Amino acid sequence: MVTMNVIISIVIAIALLLFSSIKILREYERGVVFTLGRFWKVKGPGLIIIIPGIQQMARVDLRTVVMDVEPQHVISKDNVSVQVNAVVYFRVVDPERSIIEVVNFYEATNQLAQTTLRSVLGQHDLDEILMARDKLNADIQGILDVQTDSWGIKVANVEIKHVDLDDSMIRAIARQAEAERERRAKIIHAQGELEASATLTEAAKVLGTQPQTMQLRYMQTLIEISSGKSSTIIFPLPVDILANVMGERNRS
Numbered sequence: 001m002v003t004m005n006v007i008i009s010i011v012i013a014i015a016l017l018l019f020s021s022i023k024i025l026r027e028y029e030r031g032v033v034f035t036l037g038r039f040w041k042v043k044g045p046g047l048i049i050i051i052p053g054i055q056q057m058a059r060v061d062l063r064t065v066v067m068d069v070e071p072q073h074v075i076s077k078d079n080v081s082v083q084v085n086a087v088v089y090f091r092v093v094d095p096e097r098s099i100i101e102v103v104n105f106y107e108a109t110n111q112l113a114q115t116t117l118r119s120v121l122g123q124h125d126l127d128e129i130l131m132a133r134d135k136l137n138a139d140i141q142g143i144l145d146v147q148t149d150s151w152g153i154k155v156a157n158v159e160i161k162h163v164d165l166d167d168s169m170i171r172a173i174a175r176q177a178e179a180e181r182e183r184r185a186k187i188i189h190a191q192g193e194l195e196a197s198a199t200l201t202e203a204a205k206v207l208g209t210q211p212q213t214m215q216l217r218y219m220q221t222l223i224e225i226s227s228g229k230s231s232t233i234i235f236p237l238p239v240d241i242l243a244n245v246m247g248e249r250n251r252s
Contacts (some may be wrong), residue, residue, distance in 0.1 A: 023048050023057060030095040031057040042095050060095040064156065065106065069113045071164070080126040083164040088113050088144065094152025102151045109148055113158075116143050132162050 025031050025044030031210055033040045034047075034056045043057075049222060050057050071085040092098045098105045120140050129136065141158040148155055 017052055021050050021052050023050055025059070028061060028063045030060045030062060032060060032095050032099045033057050039096065042089060042137060050143075058099050060092055060098055062092055062095070064089055064091045067106070067110055067113070069110065069117060071162075072114055074118050074121045074129075076121065076126045076129060078125045080165075081163075082121075082126070082129065084117060084121055084160060086113070086117055086140070086158055086160045087161055088155060089156070089157040090144075090148070090153050090155045092152055093154045094135060097150065097152030105148075105151050105153055108151065109144070109153060109155075111139075112147060113144060116140055116147075117160075129163055187240050 023031060024047055027045045030042050030044045031048060033043055033050065035051075036054060037111065040055070048057075067088045067090065069086045069088060071083045072083050073083050076082060088109070092105070102108045117140060118138060120143065124132070137158050137160060140160075141155055144158065145155040
């Protein structure tokens with residue numbers, strides 16, 4: 001009876017050992033296998049066998065990771081304090097190096113993204129941070145991609161999400177924008193006055209050289225006045241016409 005129990009226990013132990021040695025990796029997973037502490041190979045996806053006690057396996061997810069970089073306090077080149085956060089898209093392209101070369105590739109990439117974000121944005125003025133985000137995103141992505149290459153990481157994209165300013169800076173920017181609008185309005189008004197004066201000058205030259213045109217203008221002015229509600233109409237009579245009339249009367 002005791003022998004039977006021992007045999008059953010051995011069979012159960014062997015079954016459990018075999019069960020624990022079977023690993024199933026999904027299509028997007030890879031297993032970094034170590035034999036007696038030394039790297040052996042990268043296996044997967046599918047069914048793989050691991051020898052318990054001799055081999056160990058670390059799972060690595062190859063899908064793109066969306067990492068939210070917490071807000072960073074940044075001092076811009078023109079000494080403006082802002083809070084900036086970003087999102088980083090990266091994935092593992094070399095499972096072996098992502099396990100061997102760095103303790104925790106996710107945390108390492110996150111910390112590197114924070115320091116790179118502060119370093120790059122600190123080299124630019126506030127206007128560039130607000131207006132040139134595409135260029136800044138590309139600069140940060142390029143730096144991260146180079147530095148994480150030794151970890152088997154590929155940084156695909158970086159996007160700056162928010163640039164938060166304090167209330168005093170928001171008010172200052174609003175005043176600056178209002179002053180800029182007023183400046184442009186004054187320039188447009190001055191240009192309009194200049195064009196109008198040039199047009200009036202040309203009109204005066206034409207009227208001065210062609211008396212008939214002046215007479216037609218007088219008649220047009222009379223028609224415009226008469227169409228209103230005014231009960232009194234003052235008609236400006238040209239001096240040359242008045243002189244002709246008086247000359248005819250004196251001769252008669």
